[in-house]
Amino acid sequence: MNAPHPPPLAGRTALVAGATRGAGRAMAVELARAGATVWATGRTSRDRGTVSEVGRPTETIEETAERATEAGRDSGGRGIPAVVDHLDPAQVRALMERVDAAHGGLDILVNDLWGGDRFVGFDKKLWEHDLDEGLRVLRLGIDSHLITARYALPLLTRRAGGLLVEVTDGTEESNRAYREPLYYDLAKAAPLRIARALAEETEEYGTTVVCLTPGWLRSEAMLDEHFEVTEENWREGCAKDPHFAISETPVFVGRAVAALAGDPDVRRWNGCSLSSGGLAQVYGFTDVDGSAPDAWRYILEVQFAGKPADVAGYR
Numbered sequence: 001m002n003a004p005h006p007p008p009l010a011g012r013t014a015l016v017a018g019a020t021r022g023a024g025r026a027m028a029v030e031l032a033r034a035g036a037t038v039w040a041t042g043r044t045s046r047d048r049g050t051v052s053e054v055g056r057p058t059e060t061i062e063e064t065a066e067r068a069t070e071a072g073r074d075s076g077g078r079g080i081p082a083v084v085d086h087l088d089p090a091q092v093r094a095l096m097e098r099v100d101a102a103h104g105g106l107d108i109l110v111n112d113l114w115g116g117d118r119f120v121g122f123d124k125k126l127w128e129h130d131l132d133e134g135l136r137v138l139r140l141g142i143d144s145h146l147i148t149a150r151y152a153l154p155l156l157t158r159r160a161g162g163l164l165v166e167v168t169d170g171t172e173e174s175n176r177a178y179r180e181p182l183y184y185d186l187a188k189a190a191p192l193r194i195a196r197a198l199a200e201e202t203e204e205y206g207t208t209v210v211c212l213t214p215g216w217l218r219s220e221a222m223l224d225e226h227f228e229v230t231e232e233n234w235r236e237g238c239a240k241d242p243h244f245a246i247s248e249t250p251v252f253v254g255r256a257v258a259a260l261a262g263d264p265d266v267r268r269w270n271g272c273s274l275s276s277g278g279l280a281q282v283y284g285f286t287d288v289d290g291s292a293p294d295a296w297r298y299i300l301e302v303q304f305a306g307k308p309a310d311v312a313g314y315r
Helices: 022-033 061-071 089-103 131-156 182-201 220-227 234-239 242-246 250-261 276-283 295-303
Strands: 013-017 037-042 078-083 108-111 163-167 208-213 273-275
Touching: 013 022, 013 089, 013 131, 022 037, 022 061, 022 078, 022 108, 022 250, 037 061, 037 089, 061 078, 089 131, 108 131, 131 163, 131 182, 163 182, 163 250, 182 208, 208 250, 208 276, 220 234, 234 242, 242 295, 250 273, 250 276, 273 276, 276 295
Parallel strands: 013 037, 013 108, 037 078, 108 163, 163 208, 208 273
Antiparallel strands: none
């Protein structure tokens, strides 16, 4: 009788920076489901009573850790919450010291830090945009990633086969076009370049660095604030925008990260721009409904091309 295979990420330590909600929460949960010990960080805390500027107090980092631990019940994975402001180098350094003391290193880092939507004036030119808010967008979308990588990479490069996932909005191809306004364009193009640069800087250590984007994400805010629907009736949002039919749950990109982390040949992707939909075609995972929406191919070929909404052949 063959012995059961161990969970693909058993014994691995992961850090998901920016895991309070949305894609980050799903990534933490799916990594734990695959057997990893996952440190999940965020600023909104049930235990401390703190709320980030995103302003959604019911979504907490403790809940993320609890969901991760529940998902990892059969695989040995678990979630550990850590309240951290990744724009504060001292807090990030202290976090890495805790991780190092507990595990002696780090295997997987996911930089999913953002929270800047409320500061983006999507209809404003540079000289019309509030300067302080624009610079805050860059702090949240770029500086936080650099500070976290600065203190995490000494742990990540210590072990062979480390994986760093920079998370952004849009593939390298889609971000060649201007993503107005300027501050948003810079914030979402930067992780692509960070991944390319860090792939070069960590080459000698055998570390893999990629940039990953979800498709049209059905995050909590997208559902209840923008489309005023729930996950159960999300298709009603297509009345507001028919292209919403290509959207995906956060679980889809969470499964993409877990697939990358469990791939023994992950270095084939080093320095690359990847998408959840594209990776689904390679690894064979699906969204929770069994579909595999290839959102960025759809957005480029249908939505940006001005064609009527039709997801046939795209999910």
